[in-house]
Amino acid sequence: MQVLKRKTLALVGNHAVAYAVKQSKPQVLAVFPITPQTTMLEKISEYIASEELKAELIKVESEHSALASIYGAALAGARVFTATSSQGLLYMTEMIYWAGGQRIPIVAAVATRAIAEPWSIWDDHQDFLSKRDAIWVQMMAENVQEAYDMTIQAFRISEDERVILPVMMGFDGFILTHTMERIEVLEDGEVDNFLPPRQFNLIDFSDPIGVGPIATPEDYIKYRYEAMKAMVRAKGVIEEVMNEYERISGRKQNGLVECYKCEDAKYVFVTMGAWSGDGKVAVDRLRNAGIEAGLLKIRVFRPFPKEKIEEYLRSMKGVIVLDRAYSYGSGGILANEIKATLYGYRVPVYSVIAGIGGKDVRPRHFQKVIEDLINDNLEEERWLL
Amino acid sequence: MSSLVTPKRIPKFYRGNAACPGCPIPKELDVLLEVLGNKTVLVVPASCTTIIMGDTSGMPSTVPVIHSAFGAPAAIASGIVRALRTRGDKDVIVTVWAGDGSTGDIGFASLSGAAERNEDILYVCYDNEAYMNTGIQRSSLTPKGAWTTTTPEGKREFKKPLPFIIAEHKVPYVATASIAYIYDYEAKVRKAKQIRGFKYLHLLSPCPPGWRFDSKFTIDIAKLAVETGVWPLFEIENGEFRLTSVSKTLLDKKNRKPVTEYLKLQGRFKQLTEEEIKGIQEEIDEMWEEIKKLIKK
Numbered sequence: 001m002q003v004l005k006r007k008t009l010a011l012v013g014n015h016a017v018a019y020a021v022k023q024s025k026p027q028v029l030a031v032f033p034i035t036p037q038t039t040m041l042e043k044i045s046e047y048i049a050s051e052e053l054k055a056e057l058i059k060v061e062s063e064h065s066a067l068a069s070i071y072g073a074a075l076a077g078a079r080v081f082t083a084t085s086s087q088g089l090l091y092m093t094e095m096i097y098w099a100g101g102q103r104i105p106i107v108a109a110v111a112t113r114a115i116a117e118p119w120s121i122w123d124d125h126q127d128f129l130s131k132r133d134a135i136w137v138q139m140m141a142e143n144v145q146e147a148y149d150m151t152i153q154a155f156r157i158s159e160d161e162r163v164i165l166p167v168m169m170g171f172d173g174f175i176l177t178h179t180m181e182r183i184e185v186l187e188d189g190e191v192d193n194f195l196p197p198r199q200f201n202l203i204d205f206s207d208p209i210g211v212g213p214i215a216t217p218e219d220y221i222k223y224r225y226e227a228m229k230a231m232v233r234a235k236g237v238i239e240e241v242m243n244e245y246e247r248i249s250g251r252k253q254n255g256l257v258e259c260y261k262c263e264d265a266k267y268v269f270v271t272m273g274a275w276s277g278d279g280k281v282a283v284d285r286l287r288n289a290g291i292e293a294g295l296l297k298i299r300v301f302r303p304f305p306k307e308k309i310e311e312y313l314r315s316m317k318g319v320i321v322l323d324r325a326y327s328y329g330s331g332g333i334l335a336n337e338i339k340a341t342l343y344g345y346r347v348p349v350y351s352v353i354a355g356i357g358g359k360d361v362r363p364r365h366f367q368k369v370i371e372d373l374i375n376d377n378l379e380e381e382r383w384l385l
Numbered sequence: 386m387s388s389l390v391t392p393k394r395i396p397k398f399y400r401g402n403a404a405c406p407g408c409p410i411p412k413e414l415d416v417l418l419e420v421l422g423n424k425t426v427l428v429v430p431a432s433c434t435t436i437i438m439g440d441t442s443g444m445p446s447t448v449p450v451i452h453s454a455f456g457a458p459a460a461i462a463s464g465i466v467r468a469l470r471t472r473g474d475k476d477v478i479v480t481v482w483a484g485d486g487s488t489g490d491i492g493f494a495s496l497s498g499a500a501e502r503n504e505d506i507l508y509v510c511y512d513n514e515a516y517m518n519t520g521i522q523r524s525s526l527t528p529k530g531a532w533t534t535t536t537p538e539g540k541r542e543f544k545k546p547l548p549f550i551i552a553e554h555k556v557p558y559v560a561t562a563s564i565a566y567i568y569d570y571e572a573k574v575r576k577a578k579q580i581r582g583f584k585y586l587h588l589l590s591p592c593p594p595g596w597r598f599d600s601k602f603t604i605d606i607a608k609l610a611v612e613t614g615v616w617p618l619f620e621i622e623n624g625e626f627r628l629t630s631v632s633k634t635l636l637d638k639k640n641r642k643p644v645t646e647y648l649k650l651q652g653r654f655k656q657l658t659e660e661e662i663k664g665i666q667e668e669i670d671e672m673w674e675e676i677k678k679l680i681k682k
Binding site for chain 2 (some may be wrong): 027028030055056058059060061062064065066068069070071072073074075076077078080094095098202203204205208209210211212213214215216219
């Protein structure tokens, strides 16, 4: 494949996402500050003030209004964007469900962060995963490059007529938002070709409709059934969009899940987000020590790529799912999803809860749990305290 | 001139909607849409109007209606108007049509935010002075002394003075209105339509089941609210306060009817003692003394 030499920039995650947003040309954006997302909206404000991005910026008084205002803007035909984190995402929650239920194309970046109480500004996935039933496509980036790529892809996926769903792009707070990495970016014109102007507007004065009226029980369940089908269709569309992006960018995109040395592995980590990188380092070290380890990275959490996961994991000798979020009284959220996916197969699934509230996790922690598994010394659920 | 008096006028807001008997909301919307025209978007938060607007099988409105979460209408309207601006649609009037609970309580932050940003929207609060859609629970706009299901002894606190609070945001236009003074209401909507920036219109909407009166008295009560001085009709245009319609004649106390005439028609005030009614009368008189000061400025 003949690919142009890419422009390379050194950007922190927040600025990489802001750059992708600028290239995606949303017409209306809403901003409200919250750590660790704040420097992204500062950068976006600069782009708009300098007219590098010609758009309306609504400087709202809360996250609830941030999502409400772009909800209104999106249904009136604008491409829209906002970003938040943690408590802000919780405060948006009502409107998150409105956007999902009404199936409005919106892109929101979530700098993942632990939820109070007690206060924590550090990273985990409790905020992001608490929105798993809100009818949003949810993707999670491993590094700054992926955060940039996924942001551009998110607009395409969200606005695809077979999907028409809001999309949430998650990336680990501080670990990615504030870490500078070398990334390759597309040319502005390439993004323009990849993202044609939006074809969506629910306000029509010649044929006025009511958006979001009360639904009878007979109708309500049909709305939800259609949303379910849109999520199923989204799987194919996401892969298609990512493949096309791969052709344009010349960078491997991996679709819904990324398999790292897992084809011939006997023991596999399942991860999502930034620590997938640490997991890959651990896999390399384990391989050097003669252990057939691999890693399966979940890139898209909703729709959940069950078929792909089943394909990769059904014959493993052991699966270790690493969770940065927990369903209290039930189990690791990702672990529960993996167990449900592997129902009927004789694959032992272990749940490791780590990194909660930003607790440091390193490759050696990954190595330790897999060694314990091999030595028959790993309990079904372990918290790395 | 006004087509309101023309018998054959086609209603802008259709009959056959789901309003209670005696409810003024359909007429209020009809007048609003008559003046604003077809290039209007209504944003309607959870309220009686959510029901009046019908379900997924159809709606009585002749213009697009965007239903809104309870606390979000001013923010949703902000987004719509900004999006339309980027599309070059500059002559659309984006109008929030919200009850008192959304306006004064749960949506107050988004209302205040939109006012502070001076968003180019018209915000109309149709004030029936309680959470009527859920069955008559007190709001911050329920008047002192009124019975509701959550104030069975009569509300102890004052009605939040929303028009003045919004005016303190230095928005270009704030006005009050009453369905009993329809030309005054219509004139204010017409004026608001011409002004760019944030416009706030506060419309007193008597509610037969909530206020406990016979549905034939809706207009009488709306009229008495003005005549007794409970509901002064005024506008604040670029900071300048002005009484309108009959309220101009009510600065002199002897022109105001005693408040009992307003209260006695409504079951929600029937538990009030003579002493309490006297207190309410004194508060109205004090409010008018304040209004005098506003005019002198």
